[in-house]
Amino acid sequence: DSGVTQTPKHLITATGQRVTxxxxxxxxxxxxxxxQQSLDQGLQFLIQYYNGEERAKGNILERFSxxxxxxxxxxxxxxxxxxxxxxxxxxxxxxxxGQNSPLHFGNGTRLTVT
Amino acid sequence: xxxxxxxDIHITVSEGASLELRCNYSYGATPYLFWYVQSPGQGLxxxxxxxxxxxxxxxxxxxxxxxxxxxxxxxxxKPSVHWSDAAEYFCAVxxxxxxxxxxxxxxxxxxxxx
Numbered sequence: 560d561s562g563v564t565q566t567p568k569h570l571i572t573a574t575g576q577r578v579t580x581x582x583x584x585x586x587x588x589x590x591x592x593x594x595q596q597s598l599d600q601g602l603q604f605l606i607q608y609y610n611g612e613e614r615a616k617g618n619i620l621e622r623f624s625x626x627x628x629x630x631x632x633x634x635x636x637x638x639x640x641x642x643x644x645x646x647x648x649x650x651x652x653x654x655x656x657g658q659n660s661p662l663h664f665g666n667g668t669r670l671t672v673t
Numbered sequence: 674x675x676x677x678x679x680x681d682i683h684i685t686v687s688e689g690a691s692l693e694l695r696c697n698y699s700y701g702a703t704p705y706l707f708w709y710v711q712s713p714g715q716g717l718x719x720x721x722x723x724x725x726x727x728x729x730x731x732x733x734x735x736x737x738x739x740x741x742x743x744x745x746x747x748x749x750x751k752p753s754v755h756w757s758d759a760a761e762y763f764c765a766v767x768x769x770x771x772x773x774x775x776x777x778x779x780x781x782x783x784x785x786x787x
Contacts, residue, residue, distance in 0.1 A: 561716060561718075590773060592774070602775075602777035602780075603777075604775060604776070607773060607774060617774065649716060649717070651717075651773065660772070660773075661722065661772075662717075664709075664717040
């Protein structure tokens with residue numbers, strides 16, 4: 560068990576809808592990362608938050624947004640969903656972005672858009 | 674462009690045989706390199722990492738990897754594979770300033786024959 564909790568485990572929704580994925584980082588970790596894993600794109604970095612502030616952005620669509628709350632949990636919001644958004648979304652956490660701070664991954668949220 | 678290539682999508686080895694998974698990277702600066710393993714329905718688990726120093730790094734579960742700068746490679750090895758090693762393996766590269774923002778390879782699926 561990595562200590563990173565993601566909810567829900569599975570999500571099925573229709574095109575055009577909006578969903579929220581939640582992540583609770585490991586106790587003591589200040590940095591949260593979101594990754595998307597899809598069959599055609601593989602594992603891609605989406606966005607990172609550190610202690611409540613956005614730290615880095617990757618290949619995140621404008622329809623997607625995220626935030627990290629004061630209690631350090633994070634939410635990834637996906638809107639105007641398309642079939643191509645179907646993927647496994649991982650959250651990971653670390654103490655800080657430094658080299659001695661490995662990533663701990665949650666088990667992911669599988670999103671299916673129909 | 675920064676990228677990671679895992680040339681083998683699928684590898685099958687017999688239990689007890691040796692294993693080598695290939696990884697080549699393209700990265701402008703000195704890379705930080707990682708190998709992760711993903712079992713079905715699970716998140717990614719860090720096997721080992723290379724930051725600097727000895728180019729042969731030891732990881733968990735009996736895995737090791739060798740960094741070869743001249744070949745831009747970071748191949749993963751295990752002398753004797755166990756059935757429980759069947760999983761998907763990902764090579765990744767990160768920056769010194771933010772080792773959580775990773776670029777992943779497409780992954781290699783390992784099947785172990787009894």
